[in-house]
Amino acid sequence: MSDRVMWFNGACVPWEDARVHVWDELALRGANVFEGITAFWNADGQRHEVLACDAHLDRLYHSARIADIPAPPRAEVVAALTEVAAQLGGSDIYLRPAFYAKRGRSTLAPDSEGAMYIGGFPFRPSTPPAVRAIVSGHRRFGGPIGAQAKSGGSYLDFRVFERERVEHGVEHVFFLNDRGHVAEADGAAILLVRDRRVITPSVDSGVLDSITKRIVLDLARGLGHQVEERPVLRDELYGAQVVLAGTLLGLRTVHTVDGHAAEDTGGAETAATLTGEYDRLCRGENPLAPTYLAPLR
Ligand SMILES: Cc1ncc(COP(=O)(O)O)c(C=O)c1O
Structure with a gap:
């Protein structure tokens, strides 16, 4: 099983292959919104149980509205998250979906275009001895x-x-x-x-x-x-x-x-x-x- 997984442009790809152009709005103006989501492995049910998934997805879309970033349909996001979770296999995992703007200084621009990526990796929280x-x-x-x-x-x-x-x-x-x-x-x-x-x-x-x-x-x-x-x-x-x-x-x-x-x-x-x-x-x-x-x- 892979240690970290990247979903980009419609499929899981090798981590290094998830590239964007420096002139994309993502890079030019930091035009992206994102979430961090945890899912815990349920060994009995052999499935991931996601913590507050709906709340995270609602907030992702809310962030996209506030920051005016194009957002893909929710079913597409869920399908992609499911694919990343499956690739990561049977452990606790952290999923980080992001919507970003490729072109267009706002979603009203005629050339407005957005995209999504999802990074995922095993979730192993650590606690420092002194905080x-x-x-x-x-x-x-x-x-x-x-x-x-x-x-x-x-x-x-x-x-x-x-x-x-x-x-x-x-x-x-x-x-x-x-x-x-x-x-x-x-x-x-x-x-x-x-x-x-x-x-x-x-x-x-x-x-x-x-x-x-x-x-x-x-x-x-x-x-x-x-x-x-x-x-x-x-x-x-x-x-x-x-x-x-x-x-x-x-x-x-x-x-x-x-x-x-x-x-x-x-x-x-x-x-x-x-x-x-x-x-x-x-x-x-x-x-x-x-x-x-x-x-x-
Ligand atoms: C600035 C900021 N505040 C608070 C939080 C904690 O929010 P949540 O509990 O939804 O992860 C996060 C992390 O997501 C954050 O980035």
Whole structure:
């Protein structure tokens, strides 16, 4: 079985053969939208169970509408994802479909033309022994595309945060929005756990509406926790157990933010319970699993 698979121009191709032209809108202006989707191997059923597939595909099309990128029919995307999953074989996998513009500065251009590619590889999440985070010195301002779209062009911002991350020798950089409130991390939503409360920046804080976060909030409500979606102040990060939530990361407990160790507010225990339940859900072992896991269709 191949380690990584690429679907491009209608079929799975050798990874190196998925080439685009430098003058394609994809390269010229970063005109693409994408998703990251995980699928867990169900050995009993001999099939992949995809986590929140509909939500990811809905968001992909929503991103395409926001960023004005041509989108192929949904059945074509599902068929291509199924082909990539089959090529990857019987393991947990990560699928990254992308729609992009080849030609046309908008979909209204007479020569507008789009295409799709899907990269896929085995999903083997790892947890670093210490998870340290800093708050970036830069704020992230929303343009017309904003944080709700997963678009290549707007993700250029993350190069700046990544440089900061490496320079400071930490695992994550959090960034603030234009109002100075907590937004998110690169590739993950931020959750704060205090006592039995789970707090997360509201969608109007300039964040992607993380699907992993939605699942965790659902789990938290089911466990009787109070959930608060609201603007979050920077200093609140220093008095709570911070947990990151993202498709690729899963749930990851953060040990320090700007050098402040997570306070013992009872949050650590709740964070551990939520992480355990999220992992069980991915394996089909939590009562909410049927709501979120389904074969590709
Ligand atoms: C900027 C950003 N925020 C949050 C997330 C987490 O979102 P999700 O849980 O839907 O993967 C991601 C990853 O997709 C992301 O890129």
